[in-house]
Amino acid sequence: MTNPETPSFVSTQVTEARRFYLDLNPHPDAPLAVVCGGWEQCAPDYRVSREDFPYCCLEFVADGYGEVTTGGNKHELRRGIAFTYGPGCSHLITTERKRPLSKYFIDFSGHGALALLESCGIAPGAILEAGDPARIESALSRLIDAGSTPSTNQTRIAVLQLESLLLELTDHRIAAPGQTQSYQTYLRCRDYIDAHYFTLNTAEEVATACHVDPAYLARLFARHARESPYRYLLHRKMTHAADLLDSGRRIVREVASDLGMDPFHFSRVFKRTLGVSPSDFANRREVKVK
Known part of the structure; x- marks a missing residue:
């Protein structure tokens, strides 16, 4: 359902909103269930203060400025900031009057909800900053579309979109406050x-070109990608080779030549990166098209 009477825990201090409601009373044995979610443009006097909350919640700021206080700690809210709360987690959310918050929220429950977070x-x-806010906003929009579009698999699709969203947020988060430039x-x-x-051909060439x-x-990639720049470079090369x-x-020898690599070295790198040798990969294609 998408338009029931607004639940008491949803703020009415908004000037515009797009919301969906899936299951406000999820089964206690459900591993994970999306309860509701949406986007809202906060009114200039928006202020939400709660000592408790019935579900786990993720909020993401799309625009505007404000503050959130959790656990006695106050944090600035601006585009790209995400924060979470849930049962037993008191929180206070306020907005700047001249630049009101525009934000997304997703409420979810289930015995696996806390473990997922x-x-x-x-x-x-938790408070974190997304390094690619547009990517997270796109993921949230897909989740809202799933929650707003009735279908046989609507609830399952919403759960999968939620899991994908949280993984995207984890992969594209800035490691710590103040590391935006990094x-x-x-x-x-x-x-x-x-x-x-x-x-x-080398990470040193990348470093030189990027000054x-x-x-x-190496530290940048270890911190933000959890891999080395050379490994990332090889993966891009081998993905292109697979294409x-x-x-x-192209045959294997020609692809190796295109990439400026010795055929034997190319074969070893291809298998180490993608799990199969280039000849086996090519043979699989031949079997597929027969």
């Missing part, structure tokens, strides 16, 4: 690899 490093009371430098270096991987120290480049082999227009 904890596994993503965002247990109730994350932007990482994105600049990653984007350079994405655009030039075909001609790059950063090689050791700093060439899958097209049927």
Whole structure:
């Protein structure tokens, strides 16, 4: 259902909202259930103060400014900031009058809800910053669409969208407050690899082109991608190689030559990266098209 009477725990201090309601009384044995969610434009006098909350909740700021206080700690709210709360987690949310908050919220429950948040490093009371706010906003919009579109598998789709959202948020979070510049430098270096991987051979070449120290480049990728820049470069190269082999227009030796690699070294790297040898990968394609 998408338009029941507004529950008491949903704020009415908004000027515009798009909400959905799936199950306000989820079964206690459900592992994970999306209760409700949506987007809301806060009124200038928006103020929500709760000592408790019946569900786990994730909120994400799309625009505007405000503050949230959880566990006695006050945090600034602005675009890209996400925060969580839940049962037993008191919280106070306020907005700036001249630049009211525009934000998303997702309420969910189930005996696996808390464990899911904890596994993503965002247990109730957590504050984090998304390095790619547009990506998270897109994921939230898909979840709202799923919750607002009646279908046979609506509740299951919503749960899968929620899990995907939390994983996206975990993968694209800024590691700690004050590291926005660090994350932007990482994105600049990653984007350079994405655009030039075909001609790059070493992480040092990336560092030189991006005007950063090689050791700093390694730390950036370890912090924000949990892998080395060279490993990321190899994965981009091998994914491209797989596309060439899958097209049927290149044989293994030619693809290795295109990438400037010795065929034997190419085969080892391809298998280490994608799990199968390039010849086996190409043979699978031949079997598939017969």
